[in-house]
Amino acid sequence: MCGNACAAGEVCAAGQCNLNCVGGTTKCSNTCVDTKSDPGNCGACGVVCAAGQVCTNGQCAGQCAPGTTKCGNLCVDTQLDPSNCGMCGVACAAGEVCSNGTCGGSCAAGTTKCGNECVDMQTDEANCGMCGNACLPSVACYDGVCQPAGGCDTLNDCGTCQQCAFDGLCSDELATCANNQECVDLFNCLNPASGVCDQACQQQCAQQYPNAIDTYVDILDCIFCQECGSSCGVDPMAFGCPASCDNQNNCQSCFDCSMAMGGICEDDLQICLNNPECTMLSACINMCPAGDVQCQVQCEQTHPFGVADYNAIIICGVCQECPNDCNNGMACP
Secondary structure, eight states: OTTOOOOTTOEEETTEEESSOOTTOEEETTEEEOTTTOTTSSSSTTOOOOTTOEEETTEEESSOOTTOEEETTEEEOTTTOTTSSSSTTOOOOTTOEEETTEEESSOOTTOEEETTEEEOTTTOTTSSSSTTOOOOTTOOEETTEEOOTTTGGGGOOHHHHHHHHHHTTTHHHHHHHHTOHHHHHHHHHHSOTTSOOOHHHHHHHHHHSGGGHHHHHHHHIIIIIIISTTTTTOOHHHHTOOOOOOOSSOHHHHHHHHHSTTOTTHHHHHHHHTOHHHHHHHHHHHHSOTTOHHHHHHHHHHSGGGHHHHHHHHIIIIIISOHHHHOTTOOOO
8 A cells, every 4th residue: 555665674565565575476675576577687686688678488588478468678468467458558447357358357267366367377387276376486387286396297298398397497597598699599500490400400500509509408408307308208328418416315415416517407506606696695595504594584685686596506406416315304396
């Protein structure tokens, strides 16, 4: 309501003052934002898209992803957005929702009213399975479930698993490639419109874009070695997946192995090391007494621009690579 200011350190989330954001939004400074669509915090706090670009699915781009429309500098779903219902600038009246591009009092079949929006609770990461059930950053909502490490593989279809992983636990590798034009060019070269890139084509692409090979391989490793091996029928040894670090009966040893040179999580570690906020967040959390959640929360509030990259390390090292050695008693998405 007008004049109701939140206290220092609090943010306004869903109309209430809270220490943390809700509904799939992320705390950036003292504001809750949707890092999937906010051009001032695209993919992570502080990542500002260039003039003329939009933020779509957490990545800066020149145009919006399929299924969304550019309204101002935002990508929105005009079929569901109550502020841009049917077309940009058409706002629904108070109490109404936008369903199939039309303002009304109820939602169409297949969607559910959550607040003033109609959402598909099977795929909506802010309302996964039920209103208000938000998945953690880098975790996809499929079949109404926030899919944990390895969860996409249970969907038992290679294409579906890949899309689930790209939306979730492989989104950081995909975003790293998307922010590197040479990697984008390599990706497009290896995946032509014809759908066929034979060995000669692959060699030509590699020679043309040599500096992007490692970044592109990180995507393949995440998809086929970590998240979709079974669904896509991948033989880890034949594909060249890094050797597993799990089952050493020591969490720290397994974690260190996954982060070492050539380890499956090395790319996540490098992303963090290149982000001073992430390295400071890591140092801060390492100083917290064991089990002191409030201390960890304080570290995250002090270094908000490092949270996403730090979480990617934990998800890869603990949840994806060391489930047997590290998951006992440790929370994973």
